[in-house]
Amino acid sequence: MHPKPPHHPRRTRLAKGFAATAVALAALAFAAPASAAPAAEVTPEAIDEYVSDLYEASGVPGLSVVVTRGDEIVHAAGYGHDSNGDEVTADTPFRVASVSKSFTAMAVMVLAEEGAIALDEPVAAQLPEFAMADERAAEITVRQLLNQTSGFSDTTIDIVELDDAASLEDYVSRLADDQLAADPGTSWEYANPNFNVAARLVEVASGQPFEEFMQERVFAPLGMEHSATRDEIVDPALGYNSLFGAWIPREEEPGFLDNSGSGGIITSAADMGQWLISQNGQGTQLVSEEGLAAMHTPTEIQDYGMGWSVESDGTLAHSGNLSTFNAVEWIDPETGYGIAAMTNGAGLTDIAWSTLEGLSALVGGETPPEPGNGRQLFELVLAVLSVAAIALGVIAVVRSRRWAQKRAGRPAWRIGLRLLPALAPVALFLAYPSLVSLISGGRTVTWQGTLYFALPFTVTLFIGALAGAAVVIARLIRLRSVGSAA
Structure with missing residues (x-):
């Protein structure tokens, strides 16, 4: 009979936490092919x-x-x-x-x-x-x-x-x-x-x-x-x-x-x-x-x-x-x-x-x-997501003036709601170690720790957060510029 994973070794539990976070956030999973x-x-x-x-x-x-x-x-x-x-x-x-x-x-x-x-x-x-x-x-x-x-x-x-x-x-x-x-x-x-x-x-x-x-x-x-x-x-x-x-x-x-x-x-x-x-x-x-x-x-x-x-x-x-x-x-x-x-x-x-x-x-x-090559496939998907986040961030920053012009004069709360999607990856990244600690059953996860075996996932989250922050900043600057011009 195959042995079950040993119970809660430090990195094993943290790895499960990172994996669970990845699945919950990106809906990505790879099953090892069965052998006949x-x-x-x-x-x-x-x-x-x-x-x-x-x-x-x-x-x-x-x-x-x-x-x-x-x-x-x-x-x-x-x-x-x-x-x-x-x-x-x-x-x-x-x-x-x-x-x-x-x-x-x-x-x-x-x-x-x-x-x-x-x-x-x-x-x-x-x-x-x-x-x-x-x-x-x-x-x-x-x-x-x-x-x-x-x-x-x-x-x-x-x-x-x-x-x-x-x-x-x-x-x-x-x-x-x-x-x-x-x-x-x-x-x-x-x-x-x-x-x-x-x-x-x-x-x-x-x-x-x-x-x-x-x-x-x-x-x-x-x-x-x-x-x-x-x-x-x-x-x-x-x-x-x-x-x-x-x-x-x-x-x-x-x-x-x-x-x-x-x-x-x-x-x-x-x-x-x-x-x-x-x-x-x-x-x-x-x-x-x-x-x-x-x-x-x-x-x-x-x-x-x-x-x-x-x-x-x-x-x-x-x-x-x-x-x-x-x-x-x-x-x-x-x-x-x-x-x-x-x-x-x-x-x-x-x-x-x-x-x-x-x-x-x-x-x-x-x-x-x-x-199998599940690691390579998973990291390839993370790389694609990173590139996509950069591309979408650049596009949104370039179009930030048009975005601001459409929303000039609207109530601040409505503008805030429109900014939430871009802020979501920022909030996720800031809460990242705490979320993984929670999923890992309370084991302590530091920022330093996220920069090692989970490096691809950490980099992907960071790029997403950076892109989101850039979009929010660009849109707010454009809103202020449009408001001043009016």
């Missing part, structure tokens, strides 16, 4: 053929994948290039964003089984520096952080302030003036602070910097030689954003990223293979069978374990989305299969997730969907 071809045999060659076709159809700069079964890597490879022009291989490091959460959960579980962390005791008792402007914060347990049932929420925590944190210790200190959105343990909400507080707890409980603990106790034992939490250790090339079909290499969006427990992991397809094998209970084990099961068990509140979404068919998945990178991990404990896909290009379509959909169908004996 027979299911291919699950061999390295079959996997490579499917991913190669998907890579070519997607147009993404670089893509890396790994498929595991039991204690073996069935196929690990890279496709395309990075921003340095180097060929992507199975060892090319990529940022994996929120896929990091399952790694942070593992670090906590390692220490919990050693008795250094108590999962069901308050965080504040084990991390004295943790405090909030909400007395309920003293009740949050470590398990609730990892299950995302702590009460943390983007709606009550200043996420923008946290983006400037210089360390995990600094990050935790900045929570001091924030509130909870719910009593701990009563509701589920996806929030990055959960795993950054957990990462700081790892530092305090182990007496090591987070990056050192991850290297010595997680990466090294699993043989993950191209993995780290800081780009000073494993330096990935730049990721990309797409603008009307052209991929542009860009620095990652400024903010707290390196060494974070919520999204700082950098790794490769080959290394992810070792991780997936271990997560399926094979190969090297970092914790007990009971500890691994606890991380894969959902709560009664939400089908989310500890850094893993637990699907109805028994599979587990988690996606990761930064401003210029996408990633996803998936395991099927029943069959022993594991899949990870990573891209160095982030656009309105998540190619990593599309890769997972196809590969999970392939290993499940089903026919994968034919690789």
Whole structure:
């Protein structure tokens, strides 16, 4: 069975918000064509053929994948290039964003089984520096952080302030003036602070910097030689954003990223293979069978374990989305299969997730969907709309004198009504981040954030707003000129 999208990873939810906004405003949708071809045999060659076709159809700069079964890597490879022009291989490091959460959960579980962390005791008792402007914060347990049932929420925590944190210790200190959105343990909400507080707890409980603990106790034992939490250790090339079909290499969006427990992991397809094998209970084990099961068990509140979404068919998945990178991990404990896909290009379509959909169908004996070019089609339509907005704006400005002459002497309210259509795109653009935040379930969306993976949509809205503003200004100037002449 195909896995469902993991529940509310940061960029996945925001992407849905942008997509929903686009549909509502432009009534544009593209359905992936169904495939009638027979299911291919699950061999390295079959996997490579499917991913190669998907890579070519997607147009993404670089893509890396790994498929595991039991204690073996069935196929690990890279496709395309990075921003340095180097060929992507199975060892090319990529940022994996929120896929990091399952790694942070593992670090906590390692220490919990050693008795250094108590999962069901308050965080504040084990991390004295943790405090909030909400007395309920003293009740949050470590398990609730990892299950995302702590009460943390983007709606009550200043996420923008946290983006400037210089360390995990600094990050935790900045929570001091924030509130909870719910009593701990009563509701589920996806929030990055959960795993950054957990990462700081790892530092305090182990007496090591987070990056050192991850290297010595997680990466090294699993043989993950191209993995780290800081780009000073494993330096990935730049990721990309797409603008009307052209991929542009860009620095990652400024903010707290390196060494974070919520999204700082950098790794490769080959290394992810070792991780997936271990997560399926094979190969090297970092914790007990009971500890691994606890991380894969959902709560009664939400089908989310500890850094893993637990699907109805028994599979587990988690996606990761930064401003210029996408990633996803998936395991099927029943069959022993594991899949990870990573891209160095982030656009309105998540190619990593599309890769997972196809590969999970392939290993499940089903026919994968034919690789499509929905991103290119959607961005082409946005480009056409942008050109149309410019053309219509120019025409309206040129005809503004005629417009003013026809309406000279009319009541101001009637003139205002006639200007509303041109003002609509301006109002929409000004409300843009707030609208997407609302559609995305309350996740914080900044203006800066709209200039990355949603760049084509943002540019189209901006051009529409600029054209509308120019038309309104031209018409008002002409009205005043006509009135003065009269």
